[in-house]
Amino acid sequence: MIYTASYFEPHRHHGQLFSISRTVRRGFRVDGRLEFFVPSADLLQDWKQKRINEEQYTSRYRKEIKANFPIIKVWLANLDPKKHITLLCWERSGMDEALKQWEKTGKWKHERPFCYRNLVIKIVQKFRPDCYGGTDILKVLMPICRNCLTEVIPALITEGFDDAHYCPKCRIWTKQVLEPECA
Incomplete structure (x- = not known):
């Protein structure tokens, strides 16, 4: 892009x-x-x-x-x-x-x-x-799957409970992700 x-x-x-x-x-x-x-x-x-x-x-x-x-x-x-x-x-x-x-x-x-x-x-x-x-598009860093280092689809946060993230490459739901570092 x-x-x-x-x-x-x-x-x-x-x-x-x-x-x-x-x-x-x-x-x-x-x-x-x-x-x-x-x-x-x-x-x-x-x-x-x-x-x-x-x-x-x-x-x-x-x-x-x-x-x-x-x-x-x-x-x-x-x-x-x-x-x-x-x-x-x-x-x-x-x-x-x-x-x-x-x-x-x-x-x-x-x-x-x-x-x-x-x-x-x-x-x-x-x-x-x-x-x-x-x-002039903001750069947004997404969480990364710990298994394959692919960006995950972030979890939804509802009423204080957070769901698991979805990794499209591994095809799994996981809470084990690497959070991006802010620049």
């Missing part, structure tokens, strides 16, 4: 980390860089200097994607839906700030900031829907 997220939100990172930005955050380790999704320096400069709006940015970025599409098609063809990859850039999702505001006020207001990673994930969604994971 392919996900997108900000460098600054590691709780939204899944699997291998690939940069799709011109630069990588200092001290941050990525597993690779996908140059064919990186916006041109001119495009980013025009955006940062507010010489273009979202519509103009999107139009120009699509032209860059079109020029790189033969390489992108090869990348898409080689994706494995069982392998988790997060494509990273700088822009924060705004979700964490919206959640903090909601906790204070009880009112939910979230406007997703404009970012080209949302355009990139649409390419995955369109051409490889079987590999589409989403944008």
